[in-house]
Amino acid sequence: MTTDTNLAPAAPPGSQPRVPLSQRMQGLGGNARQYGIFGALVVIVLLFQVLTDGKLLLANNVAALFQQNAYVMILAIGMVMVIVAGHIDLSVGSVVAFVGGIVAVTMRDFDMPWVVAILIGLAVGGVVGAWQGFWVAYVGIPAFIVTLAGMLVFRGLALVIVGETVAGLPSQFIAISKGSLPNFLGFANNMDVVTLLIGALAIVAIVVSQLRARSSLRKHELYVEPMGAFVAKLVLVAIGIGILTVILSFSAGGTPIVLVIVGVLVVAYTFLMGRTVFGRHIYAIGGNRLAAGLSGVNTRRVDFWIFVNMGLLAGAAAIVTTARAGAAIAAAGQNFELDAIAACFIGGAAVTGGIGRISGAIVGALIMGVLNMGLSIMSVDPSWQMAIKGLVLLLAVAFDLINKRRAGTQ
Amino acid sequence: MTTDHILEMRSITKKFPGVIALQDVNLSVSRGEVHAICGENGAGKSTLMKVLSGVYPHGTYEGDIVFDGQVVEFKGIRDSEHHGIVIIHQELALSPYLSIAENIFLGNEQAERGVVDWNKTNSEAAKLLTRVGLDERPDTKIVDIGVGKQQLVEIAKALSKEVKLLILDEPTAALNDEDSAHLLGLIDGLREHGITSIIISHKLNEIEAIADTTTIIRDGRTIETLDMRGAEKVSEERIIRGMVGRSLDNRFPDHTPNIGEEVLRIEDWTVHHPIDQTRKVVDSASLNVRRGEIVGVAGLMGAGRTELAMSLFGRSYGARVSGRVFKDGKEIDLRNVGAAIRHGIAYATEDRKRFGLNLIDTIQHNVSASALGKLARLGVVDRRQEEKVAERYRKELNIKTPTVSALVGKLSGGNQQKVVLSKWIYADPDVLILDEPTRGIDVGAKYEIYGIINRLADAGKGVIVISSELPELIGICDRIYALSQGRVTGEVARDEATQERLMQYMTMEKDVTAR
Numbered sequence: 001m002t003t004d005t006n007l008a009p010a011a012p013p014g015s016q017p018r019v020p021l022s023q024r025m026q027g028l029g030g031n032a033r034q035y036g037i038f039g040a041l042v043v044i045v046l047l048f049q050v051l052t053d054g055k056l057l058l059a060n061n062v063a064a065l066f067q068q069n070a071y072v073m074i075l076a077i078g079m080v081m082v083i084v085a086g087h088i089d090l091s092v093g094s095v096v097a098f099v100g101g102i103v104a105v106t107m108r109d110f111d112m113p114w115v116v117a118i119l120i121g122l123a124v125g126g127v128v129g130a131w132q133g134f135w136v137a138y139v140g141i142p143a144f145i146v147t148l149a150g151m152l153v154f155r156g157l158a159l160v161i162v163g164e165t166v167a168g169l170p171s172q173f174i175a176i177s178k179g180s181l182p183n184f185l186g187f188a189n190n191m192d193v194v195t196l197l198i199g200a201l202a203i204v205a206i207v208v209s210q211l212r213a214r215s216s217l218r219k220h221e222l223y224v225e226p227m228g229a230f231v232a233k234l235v236l237v238a239i240g241i242g243i244l245t246v247i248l249s250f251s252a253g254g255t256p257i258v259l260v261i262v263g264v265l266v267v268a269y270t271f272l273m274g275r276t277v278f279g280r281h282i283y284a285i286g287g288n289r290l291a292a293g294l295s296g297v298n299t300r301r302v303d304f305w306i307f308v309n310m311g312l313l314a315g316a317a318a319i320v321t322t323a324r325a326g327a328a329i330a331a332a333g334q335n336f337e338l339d340a341i342a343a344c345f346i347g348g349a350a351v352t353g354g355i356g357r358i359s360g361a362i363v364g365a366l367i368m369g370v371l372n373m374g375l376s377i378m379s380v381d382p383s384w385q386m387a388i389k390g391l392v393l394l395l396a397v398a399f400d401l402i403n404k405r406r407a408g409t410q
Numbered sequence: 411m412t413t414d415h416i417l418e419m420r421s422i423t424k425k426f427p428g429v430i431a432l433q434d435v436n437l438s439v440s441r442g443e444v445h446a447i448c449g450e451n452g453a454g455k456s457t458l459m460k461v462l463s464g465v466y467p468h469g470t471y472e473g474d475i476v477f478d479g480q481v482v483e484f485k486g487i488r489d490s491e492h493h494g495i496v497i498i499h500q501e502l503a504l505s506p507y508l509s510i511a512e513n514i515f516l517g518n519e520q521a522e523r524g525v526v527d528w529n530k531t532n533s534e535a536a537k538l539l540t541r542v543g544l545d546e547r548p549d550t551k552i553v554d555i556g557v558g559k560q561q562l563v564e565i566a567k568a569l570s571k572e573v574k575l576l577i578l579d580e581p582t583a584a585l586n587d588e589d590s591a592h593l594l595g596l597i598d599g600l601r602e603h604g605i606t607s608i609i610i611s612h613k614l615n616e617i618e619a620i621a622d623t624t625t626i627i628r629d630g631r632t633i634e635t636l637d638m639r640g641a642e643k644v645s646e647e648r649i650i651r652g653m654v655g656r657s658l659d660n661r662f663p664d665h666t667p668n669i670g671e672e673v674l675r676i677e678d679w680t681v682h683h684p685i686d687q688t689r690k691v692v693d694s695a696s697l698n699v700r701r702g703e704i705v706g707v708a709g710l711m712g713a714g715r716t717e718l719a720m721s722l723f724g725r726s727y728g729a730r731v732s733g734r735v736f737k738d739g740k741e742i743d744l745r746n747v748g749a750a751i752r753h754g755i756a757y758a759t760e761d762r763k764r765f766g767l768n769l770i771d772t773i774q775h776n777v778s779a780s781a782l783g784k785l786a787r788l789g790v791v792d793r794r795q796e797e798k799v800a801e802r803y804r805k806e807l808n809i810k811t812p813t814v815s816a817l818v819g820k821l822s823g824g825n826q827q828k829v830v831l832s833k834w835i836y837a838d839p840d841v842l843i844l845d846e847p848t849r850g851i852d853v854g855a856k857y858e859i860y861g862i863i864n865r866l867a868d869a870g871k872g873v874i875v876i877s878s879e880l881p882e883l884i885g886i887c888d889r890i891y892a893l894s895q896g897r898v899t900g901e902v903a904r905d906e907a908t909q910e911r912l913m914q915y916m917t918m919e920k921d922v923t924a925r
Contacts, residue, residue: 220794222801223813275793277786284779287768294726294765295780295833296751354770 036403037347037363040396044367048374055377056370059251062244063259067177067324069369070258071096071317075340076347076361077269078313083344084273084286085306086353087136087143091128091150092314092340096333097158099125099318104166104328107173114173122315128154129311130304137303151337159330167327177324180253181260191246192254199245202263203238210234258320262362265316270358282306286353342389343368346396367392415476416441416575416606417462422473424457424466431457432471432630439575439623444597444607446621446638448614450653450852454630455610459577463497464490478574494574498564498581504552511535511548514567538566542596558589565596576600577608580850582616586710586878594620612852614646626652654853662885663857665864669888670701672739673872674755674841679733681714681721681896687729691717693896694733699841699872704863706887707876708912714896715876716760719843723757724750737840751780754840758830760849760876766830769819773811774800776818776829781837803832807862824855831862841872848882860886880909894918 048056055061075092082089103121106112112120128150135146185193210230217224248255273279281302284292293299317336322328345351346367347360371392375385417439424432432454439445449455460466462475464484475482477493484490487497504513511532520531535548544562546555552563561581568576578597582590590613597607598620611617617624618638626633626649633652636644650661675698683689692714699705709715720727722735724747735742737753744750750757759765767776777800778785785796800814807828811821818829827847834842844863848856863886867873877883883890884907892900892915900915 216794220798222794222797223815275791276789277782277791278789280775280778280782280791283771283775284768287770288764290765291759291767292779294723294747294757294759296724296747297779298746298748350770354768 037360037367041363041367041370044370044374048370048377052374052377056374057247059247059249061373061377062247063180063251063253063256065366065369065373066259066262067256068373069365070177070256070262070320071324071336072339072343072365072368073262073362074265074313074317074320075336076343076365077265077358078310079337079340080344080347080349080356080358080361081269081273081282081306082143082310083341083349083351084353084356085282085303086286086289087303087306088341089132089143089147089150089307089310090337091132091147091154092310092317093333093336093338094151094154094158095125095128095311095314096318096321096336097328097330098128098154098161099315100322100328100332101158101161101166101330103319103322104169105161107169108166114170117173118319121319122312125311125313125315125318126308127311128314129308132311133304133307136307137300143307158332162328162330165327165329169322169326169328174323174326175257176261177258177320178326179257180251181255181257183254191249192251193249195245195249195254198255198260199241199249202245203241206237206241207234261316261320265313266358266362273358278302278305283354286350286355288354339365339368342393346393348400364396367396414441415439416478418474418476419458419462420474420476422458422461422471422475424454424461424471430630432461435473435627435630435632437625437632438635439606439608442601442604442606443622444601444609444620446617446624447608447610447627448617448624448649448653449627450854453627453653453852455627456579457630458627459497459579459608459610462490463487463495463577491571494572495577496568496571496573496575497577498561498568498579500580502557502560502564504560504563506553507551509549509551510539510546510555510563510566513552513563514538514548514570516567518571534570535566538569541569542566543592556589558585558593561585561589561593562596565593573605575606575608577610579610580612581609582611582613586712588710590616612850614649617649618644618646624649628653650853661853661857661881663861663864665867665886667704667867667888668702670870672698673701673737674699675736676722677734677736679718679722679735680731681717681728682730684727684729691728691896692721695893695896695898697891697898697901699874701840701870701872702867703889704867704873704875704887706883706890707874707893708880708883708890708916709876709893710916712895713893713916715893716845717896718893719757719845719874719876722750723747723755723843726757751837751839754838755843756780756834756837756839756841757843758834758845758847760846762826762830766833767818767826770817773804773809773814773816773818773821773829777803777814777832777836780833784836799836800832803828803836807832808858824851824858827851827855827859828862831859835862835866839871841874842866843874843876845876846878847875848877848879856882880912883907883912884909892916892918 045056079089079092099121102124103117106117106120107114132146132150135141136143181194183192183194185197187193188196214224214230273282281292281297284295284297285299285302289299318333321332325332343364344356344361345364347357347362347364349356349360368389371389372385375388380388415438417437419435419437422432422435423430435454435458437458447455447458461471464487467485468483475484477495482493484493505516508516514535515531520527520534532548539546539548542562542565544559544566546559552560565576581593585593594616597609600607609617609621621638624636624638624644626636636649636652638644677696678694679692679696680690680694681692683691695718697705707715707718717727721731722744724744725731726747735744742753744753744755763769768779774797778796782791785792785799797814803809804811804814809821809825809828809832811825818826821829831847847863848859851859863873863875875883875887887907888904890902890907890912891898892902892912894916899918900912902911902915
């Protein structure tokens with residue numbers, strides 16, 4: 001049903017139009033739903049905190065949570081862009097194994113320094129993405145089919161390159177996934193000072209950027225949310241980051257390196273999706289491909305680069321995965337594509353494209369990660385874990401759909 | 411009066427959260443008549459029909475429905491169909507890859523013990539097709555026939571259900587004049603079979619021609635019921651007055667053109683059909699537009715108007731496109747949409763939901779979509795500036811929305827059209843091609859759109875308006891081209907333009923045109 005906006009009372013001249021709450025939430029680009037996902041994550045964390053007798057939020061478990069799930073988060077960032085544009089990528093798991101093999105072989109058989117191996121890995125990921133992007137964007141084969149083929153092709157190539165396992169990788173490389181930031185500032189009350197510093201910087205950065213955004217809104221005489229809500233939001237975010245920081249600072253290593261990598265990627269890609277022309281074009285294509293084309297958006301080029309980017313991130317995930325295993329394994333990355341896709345949909349991405357956010361996908365990945373970890377701590381049978389995760393995916397999307405339907409009938 | 415009423419809706423009130431869609435609406439329909447319902451978009455016509463057909467089940471509204479002499483309480487659409495009420499929606503609900511026969515009997519399969527009797531299905535369908543005058547085989551797929559014929563299939567489907575009351579929501583909105591005439595003739599004929607019709611239409615000339623009675627709804631209330639066959643003839647102006655609550659003495663705003671130099675000229679433009687590449691859809695068409703001029707393009711459906719515009723706009727349609735385009739006297743190459751936009755050409759589509767808007771995004775993002783580069787530095791969008799731009803057009807074009815952050819899909823048709831116009835005005839083109847700019851828009855909003863078109867011309871832009879409504883073209887254009895079978899068959903200046911003259915050019919056959 002279309003809302004009959006004609007019935008809205010005309011605002012007196014010079015005054016801010018009175019905006020109903022539902023509209024305002026909608027104006028924030030579906031922020032209400034985002035809050036809902038964050039809420040779900042908090043509930044799940046608290047639930048497992050109780051169920052595991054407080055073991056879930058032990059410092060080393062929290063550090064491990066990020067180390068174990070970094071790959072999903074990295075893949076989910078690329079995947080949410082693919083999904084928003086109305087495509088899908090089934091090949092990322094195989095690409096992870098393939099690129100992981102190349103990276104490991106580069107170091108072990110060609111004696112290249114680990115930094116060079118990483119660059120080669122990312123480049124190969126990008127080329128793989130360009131290969132698939134070419135078929136999707138310029139030949140017009142549905143991404144489902146192109147990447148289904150890619151799933152087989154790159155799994156096969158991974159087996160060719162790796163055989164079974166390529167082990168014996170340099171320790172600096174392995175530290176990417178297993179190591180933490182060096183503790184060069186010592187400890188304060190048993191807390192890692194570097195971690196505390198990073199946490200504090202993150203909070204300051206968020207507060208400053210939010211304040212600047214607010215003053216810019218005011219300068220342009222646009223709608224500014226009430227001071228109370230603004231402060232409350234900031235305080236909640238600061239408390240959240242604060243708690244996480246303090247917990248991590250007690251962990252064995254402090255801040256895991258992968259957390260920094262993921263953090264940088266999240267900030268960069270959130271900016272890319274929300275603020276740049278490229279990001280806007282992705283949403284435009286996903287929302288209505290024909291209209292985007294007739295608005296002058298080069299839809300093929302955008303499609304192509306989305307897949308190049310997905311390949312690049314699959315390369316990054318391959319590096320993280322290989323480092324974590326300490327070896328390249330031909331069977332690595334099984335079902336990674338499904339983890340990433342599930343994270344996107346739990347995080348509110350629309351199956352039909354046009355809707356989805358980086359932050360949602362990350363929270364979706366964390367929800368899956370917390371479930372994994374909580375159930376493991378409770379020593380639930382892995383088979384049951386899988387079944388439970390499947391149900392959570394189903395329920396999350398069902399909940400979303402029902403919510404939308406309810407909003408639609410109003 | 412002792413008229414035999416097939417339907418009486420008494421004091422119908424329907425509320426949605428925060429909105430009263432219908433208030434105390436009364437409707438009496440006599441048996442065997444064609445009853446028209448008129449009203450602006452959002453007046454409550456469709457809501458009333460949804461109440462009648464059980465889409466909004468009994469209990470969700472107040473008031474009584476008396477059908478065929480008994481009070482009815484429909485629980486759903488199947489319930490109302492069971493009583494012989496069939497509604498045909500504006501958006502046709504046919505399954506494209508099934509055959510005509512399969513569609514006619516969809517949900518009502520001619521089956522015995524669960525096994526479909528195909529011979530019976532096809533022969534029954536053939537009989538129904540003869541009744542509605544559709545010359546197609548029953549096993550033809552829906553995708554392979556035009557919208558006009560699809561409409562007839564819908565009616566055949568209704569007849570298969572032994573319909574007593576047929577409701578048609580904007581049945582001719584997507585049809586050309588010929589198909590419209592056929593459809594209206596058919597509805598006229600149904601009268602003799604004792605079938606009563608309710609027709610919702612924006613096309614007042616059709617209502618004048620076919621309706622026995624007209625009920626006017628405004629702001630969710632019944633305003634009046636007019637006897638169209640009475641002693642005094644009911645004019646279109648009379649109906650419009652009832653619909654908008656005021657008299658629209660002038661349906662088109664006054665405008666004195668200030669015409670300058672030629673801004674765009676196309677010569678020998680030829681376009682072939684994208685699939686059947688031997689067929690010329692546009693056949694060596696030549697036309698021009700000057701700054702400050704509003705040029706109309708008239709033509710029946712299939713004349714190649716939209717195809718001409720879309721092929722011109724960055725080859726968005728067709729194959730083997732040839733011809734030359736001159737902008738301000740210099741030849742230009744419009745090889746893709748980006749190039750067309752860079753050369754200052756804009757095309758606002760006739761099908762805004764499909765080609766014009768991202769319905770699940772906000773007004774501001776839609777407004778900026780074709781000129782995002784103007785708002786960006788180093789690929790980063792200035793969101794504040796973007797919001798200000800959208801805000802400016804909200805005020806200038808009077809887009810009725812509480813905020814530019816609202817989703818475009820939630821706006822009414824007229825307001826969506828204004829968003830499309832905002833998008834192209836912001837791209838600041840020299841030539842705007844507006845394809846059916848007032849389709850599906852109510853009378854009041856149309857007047858506003860005409861005003862916007864005039865202002866664009868006054869700002870020195872060349873405007874090309876494609877429209878199926880001849881009075882509209884005659885009312886706003888300085889010059890009108892007529893297209894027939896892909897050829898420009900005539901060019902008429904404003905003061906010489908009459909509907910008859912245009913129609914004569916628009917129906918000119920290929921051989922007659924001396925070339």
